[in-house]
Amino acid sequence: MSHYYPIYVELQNKPVLVVGGGTVALRKVKTLLEHGAVVRIVSPELHPELVELVDDERCLWKKKEYSADDLQDEVLVFSCTEIEEVNSAAAGDAQKSMRLINVVDDPEKCTFIVPSILERGDLSIAVSTGGSSPIVARQIRAELAEHYGEAYEDYLTLLGSWRKDVKARLTAEQKEKFWNRATDGEMLELIKNGRLDDAKGVMQKCFQSLLG
Ligand SMILES: C[C@@]1(CC(=O)O)C2=NC(=C\c3[nH]c(c(CCC(=O)O)c3CC(=O)O)Cc3[nH]c(c(CC(=O)O)c3CCC(=O)O)/C=C3\N/C(=C\2)[C@@H](CCC(=O)O)[C@]3(C)CC(=O)O)/[C@H]1CCC(=O)O
Ligand SMILES: NC(=O)c1ccc[n+]([C@@H]2O[C@H](COP(=O)([O-])OP(=O)(O)OC[C@H]3O[C@@H](n4cnc5c(N)ncnc54)[C@H](O)[C@@H]3O)[C@@H](O)[C@H]2O)c1
Missing domain, CATH: 3.30.160 (Double Stranded RNA Binding Domain)
Structure with a gap:
């Protein structure tokens, strides 16, 4: 068993510090932005694509070498430099204040990995x-x-859209029947074949028939 405990973290509007602005920082920053984090980068230099993100005000940049006072209220820290002393300092500072830290070239210093x-x-x-x-x-x-192709996006949106009504209006036995029907493969197959409206219709019919 891996000794890492897997979780999904809500990062919408949460501050995250990224130390370093190279290729690896770019990869981490892109994923962080996709998940709504407020990213601040501390680095003397930036990858051109990061410069674009800063220019577009998608993230913030402090043009300097990392120092302990760069760590403010961030919930996560990424140290993305190749310089051992910088990574060690960032890891030490983060751990002192119980912040989770990812050091991209040293798994031993990571308290989380991506x-x-x-x-x-x-x-x-x-x-x-x-x-x-x-x-x-x-x-x-x-x-x-x-x-797991693109169809899963619409498939899960459709299933998710029924959760409240099913929870509120069906008995435990009816719920089981509804969800078994919804996930028996037909809905997914219809969506894969571009027939989302038909899948919606089948689920509506199933719900109505269970309500009686
Ligand atoms: C998954 C992914 C997520 C992401 O970064 O977004 C990710 N690395 C990715 C790609 C990748 N990284 C490297 C290569 C080159 C080949 C190679 O070296 O193997 C490639 C391949 C490529 O580029 O395709 C080099 C590398 N990576 C680490 C070290 C340091 C070391 O091992 O000591 C070195 C050596 C540097 C050197 O040799 O100097 C460390 C880590 N990389 C991790 C994550 C964490 C463990 C993940 C896990 O195993 O569970 C961990 C521990 C920390 C962390 O970064 O969180 C992303 C794939 C995304 C995707 O495409 O889906
Ligand atoms: N974890 C991963 O997925 C992964 C993948 C590939 C490589 N790596 C390793 O990650 C490290 C970074 O790789 P890279 O390709 O992004 O390197 P890079 O040289 O492109 O980027 C390093 C960045 O750190 C900045 N930097 C240097 N000194 C600094 C300081 N004192 N304070 C703040 N920032 C500073 C530089 O300006 C630069 O922007 C390397 O050691 C590499 O081997 C990790």
Whole structure:
């Protein structure tokens, strides 16, 4: 068993500090922004794509070398430099104040690591090898992408849209019947074939027939 405990973290409007502004920082920043974090980068230099993000006011940049006072109210810290002393300092500062830290070139200093992620709307599959081989994590993600295609986004949106009504209006036995029907494969197949409206119709009919 991996010694890392997997969780999904709500980062909407939460401050995150990224130390360093190179290629790896760019990858981490893009994913953070996609998930709504407020990203502040501290680095003397920035990758051109990060400069664009800063110019577009998608994230903030302090043009300087990292020092302890750069750590403010951030919930997560990423240290993305290749310089051992900088990474050690950031890791030490973060841990003193119980902040979670990811050091991109030193798993031993990490209190969290980032998985390879496949997302299809509300479906999120995170793959980790615990640092043994990020390439294998990426390969598994690519294999999963073949199996769990784009249709899952609409499929899960449709299922999710029924949760409140089913919870409020059906008995436990009816709920089981409803969800078994909704997930028996037909809805997914219809959506894969571009027939979302038909899938919606089948679910509506099933709900009505259970209500009697
Ligand atoms: C999943 C992903 C997420 C992301 O970063 O977004 C991610 N690394 C990815 C790619 C990748 N990283 C590296 C290569 C080059 C090949 C190679 O070296 O293997 C490739 C492949 C590529 O580029 O395709 C190099 C590398 N990575 C780490 C070290 C340091 C070390 O091992 O000591 C070195 C060596 C540097 C050197 O040799 O100097 C460390 C970490 N990388 C992790 C995550 C964490 C563990 C994940 C896990 O295993 O569960 C961990 C521990 C910390 C962290 O970063 O969170 C992302 C794939 C995203 C995707 O495409 O889906
Ligand atoms: N975890 C991963 O997924 C992963 C993947 C590939 C490589 N790596 C490792 O991550 C490290 C970073 O790789 P990279 O390609 O982004 O390197 P890079 O050289 O492109 O970027 C390093 C960044 O750190 C900044 N920096 C330097 N000194 C600083 C300081 N004192 N304070 C703040 N910022 C400072 C630089 O200006 C630069 O922007 C390397 O050690 C690399 O081996 C990790």
